Amino acid sequence: MTVPIARTLISIGIILMVAGCVNVYDERSDAMNREYGWHDPGYMYPEQYEPMPGSNIITDFSSNGEMIYYTGLNEKEQQIPVSGGPHWLYVHGGSCVSCHGIDGKGGVPIMMGTVIPSDITYEALTSEGEHEDEHEEHPPYTDETISIAIREGKDPSGEELDYTMPKWDLLDEDMEDLIEYLKII
Incomplete structure (x- = not known):
């Protein structure tokens, strides 16, 4: 495997990992918002x-x-x-x-x-x-x-x-x- 291809695969892997983390974070934060009503008026914590x-x-x-x-x-x-x-x-x-x-x-x-x-x-x-x-x-x-x-x-x-x-x-x-x-x- 050549160095440019390896770097490209590593870059793609990093992008996919970051995208996966963002999706997990979004799902978790949405679940927390639904569970606790953090976006509802009057609910600070x-x-x-x-x-x-x-x-x-x-x-x-x-x-x-x-x-x-x-x-x-x-x-x-x-x-x-x-x-x-x-x-x-x-x-x-x-x-x-x-x-x-x-x-x-x-x-x-x-x-x-x-x-x-x-x-x-x-x-x-x-x-x-x-x-x-x-x-x-x-x-x-x-x-x-x-x-x-x-x-x-x-x-x-x-x-x-x-x-x-x-x-x-x-x-x-x-x-x-x-x-x-x-x-x-």
Whole structure:
């Protein structure tokens, strides 16, 4: 066998091996996507909605506001449109809990973020104490300014929140339900 023919056969073999790996990968990733619903809205990680024994992750929601907070979907299972914020949030679905945590207190750095997510419990947002962010002090939030923060990414003084805060396009009734949920977490 001559050297050029051997090189050609080796090249063909390598191409076939790579093509075979790609096909196996595609089949595996498709199976994983079907099994875990990774492309379904509101499902960031499969474990997020399949709780381990003793887990405090909620999968049965008691209100529309709670469902929005945890999944980014409303009770009609419509994905809440979002703009801005981290790209991974809308690639895999996401929600308030993805950054602010199950207790709403934030405090943990998020992937690709520049600030630590703040405490968004209603008590913390509306208290008369100091409210500072990376820009300046601002007055306490009201239901109206919470809505503006969620929809427009602005604090009560009109300053832009960090760019990692997405802008959610919630219907009025969904916004009311979400704010009601913030009052109980």
